[in-house]
Amino acid sequence: MGDVSVVDTGSLAEEELRQADRIARQRWMRRHRRDLALQVVLGGGLPVLLLGLWQLGADVGIIDQRFFPSPVRIVARSYDDVVNHGLLPELAHDVQITLIRLLIGFAIGGAIGILCGLAMGNVRMVRDALSPLIYATYPMPKIAILPLLLIIFGIGNVSKVAVVAVGVFFVTCLSTVTGVLYCNPIFRDVGRSFGFPVLVQYTHIVIPAALPAIMNGLKLGIGQALILVVSAEFVSANDGLGYFIWSSWQIFDISRMFLGLACLAIGGAIAVIGGDLLERWLVPWGNRQ
Amino acid sequence: MSEVVVGPRTTVASEAVLEVRDLSRIYITKTGQSVVAIWNLSMTLWRGKVLSLVGPSGCGKSTLLRVLAGLDRDYAGTIRWATQQGRPATATVFQVDSLFPWLTIEGNIDLPLRVRGLQRGARAQRIDRYLTLVGLDAFRKAYPHELSGGMRQRAAVARALAVEPLVLLMDEPFAALDAQTRLVMQQELLRILGEVGPTVLYVTHDLEEALTLGHQVALMSGRPGRIREVRDLDFGSREDVMAIRARPQFADLVKELWQGLAAEVGTTLQ
Numbered sequence: 001m002g003d004v005s006v007v008d009t010g011s012l013a014e015e016e017l018r019q020a021d022r023i024a025r026q027r028w029m030r031r032h033r034r035d036l037a038l039q040v041v042l043g044g045g046l047p048v049l050l051l052g053l054w055q056l057g058a059d060v061g062i063i064d065q066r067f068f069p070s071p072v073r074i075v076a077r078s079y080d081d082v083v084n085h086g087l088l089p090e091l092a093h094d095v096q097i098t099l100i101r102l103l104i105g106f107a108i109g110g111a112i113g114i115l116c117g118l119a120m121g122n123v124r125m126v127r128d129a130l131s132p133l134i135y136a137t138y139p140m141p142k143i144a145i146l147p148l149l150l151i152i153f154g155i156g157n158v159s160k161v162a163v164v165a166v167g168v169f170f171v172t173c174l175s176t177v178t179g180v181l182y183c184n185p186i187f188r189d190v191g192r193s194f195g196f197p198v199l200v201q202y203t204h205i206v207i208p209a210a211l212p213a214i215m216n217g218l219k220l221g222i223g224q225a226l227i228l229v230v231s232a233e234f235v236s237a238n239d240g241l242g243y244f245i246w247s248s249w250q251i252f253d254i255s256r257m258f259l260g261l262a263c264l265a266i267g268g269a270i271a272v273i274g275g276d277l278l279e280r281w282l283v284p285w286g287n288r289q
Numbered sequence: 290m291s292e293v294v295v296g297p298r299t300t301v302a303s304e305a306v307l308e309v310r311d312l313s314r315i316y317i318t319k320t321g322q323s324v325v326a327i328w329n330l331s332m333t334l335w336r337g338k339v340l341s342l343v344g345p346s347g348c349g350k351s352t353l354l355r356v357l358a359g360l361d362r363d364y365a366g367t368i369r370w371a372t373q374q375g376r377p378a379t380a381t382v383f384q385v386d387s388l389f390p391w392l393t394i395e396g397n398i399d400l401p402l403r404v405r406g407l408q409r410g411a412r413a414q415r416i417d418r419y420l421t422l423v424g425l426d427a428f429r430k431a432y433p434h435e436l437s438g439g440m441r442q443r444a445a446v447a448r449a450l451a452v453e454p455l456v457l458l459m460d461e462p463f464a465a466l467d468a469q470t471r472l473v474m475q476q477e478l479l480r481i482l483g484e485v486g487p488t489v490l491y492v493t494h495d496l497e498e499a500l501t502l503g504h505q506v507a508l509m510s511g512r513p514g515r516i517r518e519v520r521d522l523d524f525g526s527r528e529d530v531m532a533i534r535a536r537p538q539f540a541d542l543v544k545e546l547w548q549g550l551a552a553e554v555g556t557t558l559q
Contacts, residue, residue, distance in 0.1 A: 186383060186385055186386075186387050187387070187389060189358075189360055189381075189383070189387070190381075190383070190387050190389070192358075192359065192360055193358040193359060193360055193379065193380070193381045193458075194377070194380060194401040194404065194452065195359070195377055195404070195405075196401075196404050197404070200404055204389075204400060205389070208389070208391040209391075211391070283391075284391075284432070285390040285391045285432050285433075285434060
């Protein structure tokens with residue numbers, strides 16, 4: 001084959017070649033390590049720097065500690081609250097309730113979004129029927145329909161789950177439609193030219209081809225879901241992380257509020273990383289180096 | 290179908306696998322104009338022979354391939370196949386990357402076989418045979434994006450050969466490769482075709498490639514596309530691409546055919 005070449009260099013040249021290869025490898029490793037170290041220092045350094053400035057500003061007195069307690073003070077207070085004043089069960093309960101609303105809403109919205117998107121992408125009649133409705137309602141801020149959902153589903157958990165589901169539905173559905181419509185036509189041609197039955201063309205070509213777009217929609221959906229669940233809890237709940245943050249602000253317990261925000265940030269980061277890992281697992285052919 | 294074959298003059302002693310008679314295809318463009326892509330095209334493919342089809346771009350080569358591959362059914366005329374005996378009529382090697390990026394090389398070859406209902410053992414056998422044939426046995430677990438362009442096209446050739454079609458359709462399979470890789474691939478293809486002996490319709494716009502690979506070459510006229518003439522090719526052995534090209538008859542034929550082709554390119558440019 002064209003890729004194989006046999007070069008007879010003799011044993012002496014072979015030794016030289018090995019030596020050169022070793023040096024090239026070492027050089028490459030060094031550069032690789034330096035790049036990695038730089039990435040960690042820069043990426044991790046900026047947050048640390050900002051926290052440091054905040055701490056410094058608070059210590060010096062430029063920042064009013066009544067509104068912005070210093071990071072050290074927040075950590076100390078939070079630790080004290082959680083460990084000594086029994087805040088842990090309350091916080092755990094709120095995190096749990098938010099998580100449940102989030103996951104159920106995400107699952108329902110994502111599932112309906114994917115099914116609807118596949119139907120719209122594959123069946124012209126479904127696309128013609130649903131497109132105007134979906135594209136007209138898509139730009140509406142989803143939190144604006146919370147009052148409507150409250151009327152329909154009551155002020156309990158169902159309305160919060162519903163608003164999350166609606167938000168996730170739109171991004172997932174539209175991403176899926178795009179994924180199906182922009183499936184490289186050559187792949188369909190291959191399926192048809194090899195005589196694949198229509199059902200096999202869907203399951204073995206259209207869906208895998210749309211999978212990267214679907215994953216992208218779900219990842220966007222996670223962000224939407226977080227925004228919506230917290231917003232809904234701000235205005236109409238008496239538990240959940242959103243309620244925890246909002247009530248802290250109302251009683252002006254700033255450090256408690258930051259504790260809630262930190263929980264949210266950690267949750268968001270876990271969701272994003274989880275989404276990336278899931279994508280790597282489901283889309284191993286994706287454009288990774 | 291081996292009885293009377295009306296068609297281009299040929300001395301190739303063989304049985305007709307595919308006969309196309311008076312094939313026409315008219316497109317309606319988005320602006321409502323009709324374009325006659327192919328008009329009354331007739332041709333014959335002979336068992337175990339490679340027919341190279343050359344023509345200026347836009348002459349309807351790809352349209353013809355799409356019709357034969359079953360991707361386009363809005364044609365007029367008749368297409369007659371020899372008895373298929375459970376084999377698919379065609380398999381196609383496309384010009385662009387057509388391997389499914391979500392399957393490994395092995396998976397890509399396996400899927401059409403699975404769809405055709407082959408048993409596991411038979412599938413494994415064919416995968417082994419054709420991957421070895423194209424020299425990719427070591428890369429069976431690799432994903433397409435991990436291979437070079439030339440390797441991907443070889444895998445596509447293996448995928449098409451593995452279903453053992455009546456006719457192998459090749460649509461400028463090496464057009465996207467660089468000149469050196471293209472030559473190596475032509476050499477490879479000669480060897481592979483020699484070993485498997487399939488009936489092939491090889492479409493290209495490269496006259497020299499057509500003459501190198503074909504047992505016959507068919508020249509297409511510019512739009513509307515039809516076969517202008519068919520020549521039998523014999524440059525001695527079909528083993529070494531460079532030896533074939535070094536033949537004096539080769540250069541003479543290139544020169545002669547180029548004149549006609551150049552005139553056709555002129556008409557499609559107008």
